[in-house]
Amino acid sequence: MTGIGVRGFLGLLLFGMLGVGFNFFQPLTSTVFRASIFFIALLGGIICIKNRRQLNKIELCSFVAISCILAMLAASMRSGYDGGLYHLPHQVWLRTEPIVVGLANLHGRFGFSSLYEYMGAALWVKDNFILLSYLQASFIVFFLLFLIEQSRNAEGAHQVLLLGVVANFIVFHDYIYEEKIDKDLALELWYTYTDLPAGILFTVTFLYGHWLVSQKSSVQRNEWSIFSLLLLAALLLKISSVPLVLWFLFVVLYRIVSKRDNPFPVLISLVLPTGFMFVWFLKNIISTGCLLYPLSSSCIDVPWSAKINALKDAQWITAWARHPGSGLYSLQDNGWFLSWWYPHYYPFLIKLLLSGGVVGILYVGIALRSKFASVKVLDIRFWGAVGVMALSLLFWFWKAPTPRFGIGVFFLFFPVVFLFFSGYDFDLSVKINKPIQVAVIVGLLFFSFYIGTPWKKISQQNLFSFKAITVPTPKTQADVTYGVRVIGGDQCWLSPQCSPYDRPPLSSWHGVKTFYNFNYYKSSQ
Structure with missing residues (x-):
């Protein structure tokens, strides 16, 4: 399954890693780096033109239509309240200097260093950030194309899971742009933030792994390569995607033990991701003295180690997510849940239940038109998928329970859990015509964007050029x-x-x- 959506995510990963590699030697405004990106993009365009007959017409038309719609959304995108705080200042360093030894000693937040920062730093046009908004929107473009690609190949339980994710996404989409509620409650689309891109890659990686689990034939080496690279992209965008490592291991072990797949292609597929990860670790050690900032236990004994900053940042992120502006008391007792978190996020919890209800109604409707095969209550596939979702939810709630930090989990949790309770192996008694299914999914997604788009904020000026914020510079x-x-x-x-x-x-x-x-x-x- 290597349609436009998957290729788009892999292209973004390559774009970011090129930035990481070049920043060892040059700032990301260097002519050499920009020329390299241009020629790689040109080469990709030439390859697409030569292979145009292999492109699926549905995917190509969907790509054009979705891109046009999301161009309008990008025109109304905001920077986010942390944009000028440290995201853009960190990109200033990437744009003006090669890699700086011990940069996290200057400010701990520079140690987080998501792959998204390296993409964004290369897209400034002087102090104009319009390309950053299109970068953020491109993740949604490729996500929707990925869902369409999956809908053309899905069968059985994976088909039902996909429909559940689409229904869940439609409910949550309106919430992404909701402005009548507190900004902490909304999963807003901000062009300096990594939360939505990381959540999308979390969802895509899980769905791709579930598709591999559901395959009746052996998994090919290129499919293992795609799975491992998607996992790497999710981890480099945000380290909170680490529960996906367990999902990757589960899928590999399930295919090898239960389906008797050859383990050799899996090992071969890990060569490139391992190389990328080595470069990433080296970059982290140089700039922070830690393998995975802000995990203080990963810091090594080098003179420029920012271990103290890592420990403080990890504590403050958790404390702030549990009860902002209240010190570190929430790290000592659980009073934060009833004193602030639950009353404040009650509307968000209602939204979660609403999305779960929509998914549940969809599954009931599918069940009424289905004939269930024999279901093994202890089927390992049950516990693998649900176990990873449960651990992901607990990890989010315990470490940083802010809604925008758990977007990927929210997209998947109810579709996966309800699939567990409804039975895993079943065949649809009435086969859904694939073109009709794709058309319905595309139509529903477009409708969700129509009702969730802040049309009043869109203008011709914002569509082509805007200066949302400037990087603050103190006296x-x-x-x-x-x-x-x-x-x-x-x-x-x-x-x-x-x-x-x-x-x-x-x-x-x-x-x-x-x-x-x-x-x-x-x-x-």
Whole structure:
């Protein structure tokens, strides 16, 4: 299954990894990097033209139609309240400097360093961010195309799961653009945020793995490669996608043990993702001193290690998600749930139940028109899919229970759990005509975008060019010790070439920028 949707996600992964690789040596505004991206895109276009007869007409027409609709959505997209706080300032560093040793010592949030940052940093047009909004929208374009591709190939339980995800997505789509509720409750589409792209890759990776589990024939090497690369993309967008590693292992073991698939293609498929992961770990070690920031246990003993920042950031993310602006009390007791979280997110929970109800009604309707095959209550496929969903939900709730951090789990949870209770193996007694099924899914998705789009915000000016925000730059003054420091507060992370009082200054070591004084370290030994 390598339609436009899957290829689009793999292309975005390659785009981001090229940025990571080039940033070891050059800033992402370098002519060499931009020329490389241009020629790769040109080569891809030439290949598509040569293979145009192999393109599915439904997918191609859907791609054009969805792209046109989402261009309108991109015109109304906002930056997000963390955009100027650290997302865009971090991209400033990627655009102006090669990789900086110990950058997370300047500000811990720079250590998170999602793959999305490397994509976005290459798309600025001076201080214009319109291409960042189209980058965000492209994830939805490829997601919808992926659902359409799946609908053309799905059968049995996977077909039902796909319909459940589509129904769930339609309910949640209106919530993404809801403006009448608190901004913390909405899964808003913000062009500096990684939450929606990471949630989409979480959903896509799980669905692709479920499709492999459902296959009657042996899984091919290229299919294992796609699965492993989708998993890698989800992890590099946001480390909270880590429960998918268990899903990957489950799918591999199920195919090898139960279906007697050859394990050798699986090992071969892991070569490229392993290489990408090695580059990513190397980048993390250089900029943070940790393999997986902010996991403090992954920090190694190097002079520029930001282990203290990692520990603090991990604590504050959890505390802020449980009860914003209330200190760290929520890490010591569970009073945060009833005192703030439940009353505040009650409308969101109602929305979750509504989406679950829609999926349940859909499944009941399908069950009435189906004939169930014999279902094994202890079928391992039951426990694999539901177990991963349960662990993902618990992981989200315990570590960072903010709605936008769990988008992927919310898209999948009810469709997967209800499929578990309704029975796994069944055949539709009335076969659905594939073109009709695809047309219905496309129509429903388009309708959901129509009712969920803030049409009043769309204008011709916003469609082609807008300056939503500028990167904030605080006032600075000369300092004998640090060279430059901020006037009035520890806000130096807003400005390159600047260090707070209690952190090392920006220095140079053999021509490499660093936030650690290596010469001082050597003299003190």
